[in-house]
Amino acid sequence: MSWQPRRLAPQMPRDGKKVxxxxxxxxxxxxxxxxEVGYGKPPKHSQFQKGKSGNPKGRPKxxxxxxxxxxxxxxxxxxxxxxxxxxxxxxxxxxxARMLSAAMSGDxxxxxxxxxxxxxxxxxxxxxxxxxxxxxxxxxxxxAEEYDSIAxxxxxxxxx
Numbered sequence: 075m076s077w078q079p080r081r082l083a084p085q086m087p088r089d090g091k092k093v094x095x096x097x098x099x100x101x102x103x104x105x106x107x108x109x110e111v112g113y114g115k116p117p118k119h120s121q122f123q124k125g126k127s128g129n130p131k132g133r134p135k136x137x138x139x140x141x142x143x144x145x146x147x148x149x150x151x152x153x154x155x156x157x158x159x160x161x162x163x164x165x166x167x168x169x170x171a172r173m174l175s176a177a178m179s180g181d182x183x184x185x186x187x188x189x190x191x192x193x194x195x196x197x198x199x200x201x202x203x204x205x206x207x208x209x210x211x212x213x214x215x216x217x218a219e220e221y222d223s224i225a226x227x228x229x230x231x232x233x234x
Contacts, residue, residue, distance in 0.1 A: 111117050122128045138146075148166040155161070156171070163171075173191075176184035 109115065109118075149164050151162045152165055152168055153160050153162050154168045154171070170191075173184055173188055177188040
């Protein structure tokens with residue numbers, strides 16, 4: 075196995091000064107219609123042309139997000155049989171009815187899912203009152219200065 079000789083960096087002149095490259099490609103004096111090129115300022119010739127999109131194959135108009143598609147699917151009406159009669163209801167309502175039916179028939183997993191679902195969204199506070207907005211939150215203390223400012227601007231008028 076033979077070793078390759080190590081490549082050395084280019085030698086610097088003995089006087090210690092760096093060798094400079096020529097600037098022949100750059101214009102001597104900038105013209106009046108040119109501007110400084112730098113970070114966030116690309117040269118004029120490489121900027122997007124007026125009237126042309128920078129992303130021509132981008133998101134097509136009318137495409138829907140995953141949230142919108144899921145919302146439409148869950149709210150789509152379906153016909154289900156309830157007590158022997160066909161009834162139209164949204165998919166989400168049919169799923170909840172089926173889950174509750176399974177829970178009532180003794181399915182332990184369905185019972186746990188139903189109870190967890192109710193705990194998560196069944197006891198939502200009524201946000202039409204201050205008490206409803208603050209349900210489940212720790213009360214906070216106002217300083218005298220903050221209370222005076224609130225009273226001065228009449229922010230609590232009409233709040234019950």
